[in-house]
Amino acid sequence: DGGITQSPKYLFRKEGQNVTLSCEQNLNHDAMYWYRQDPGQGLRLIYYSQIVNDFQKGDIAEGYSVSREKKESFPLTVTSAQKNPTAFYLCASSIFGDTQYFGPGTRLTVL
């Protein structure tokens, strides 16, 4: 079953805690992206990576960090510096410069 997987589906974070969201793809896509979705708003880009071992900040990178050690994987860490992390997080991938395809999402809630 090819595609993009995200885990966990639901994640709860305590104040001051770092959490890591997983994103894996087996589509052999070069580029991977992380978006944040809040109710009533469009998707906002957090980080993106066009090639292994390289990534760029998106529009709302503060309080987040990423790594791209493997082509298939692009984990996102939500750090304690992110003051309002409750949101739906979406990972996407694409062949470089082509259409982006999205994973099923992770819903993060701060307790």
Add this chain to the structure above:
Amino acid sequence: QQQVKQSPQSLIVQKGGISIINCAYENTAFDYFPWYQQFPGKGPALLIAIRPDVSEKKEGRFTISFNKSAKQFSLHIMDSQPGDSATYFCAARRMDSSYKLIFGSGTRLLVRP
């Protein structure tokens, strides 16, 4: 700042009717305009996309109309069905090396039986 403005925020249509969602952009440096469909709790799925050298693209009941001079594009859903009830996002892709997508704020469509 580059923006994509989407309207309406929500839309209610009777089964069999036409749903129309509009988007407008403020920067000419976009080269690709996809529409995504998202069901609650799921990731967005690509529905249909258009490039600026084409004025219209149709796939089944879904049609994109593109007006380059007005910097506007719209999605038409013909013969709308209850299963079409979802949130729809338009997007525009930057024509630079980043290939970043700029998303509209979304339209929540409800198709009544």
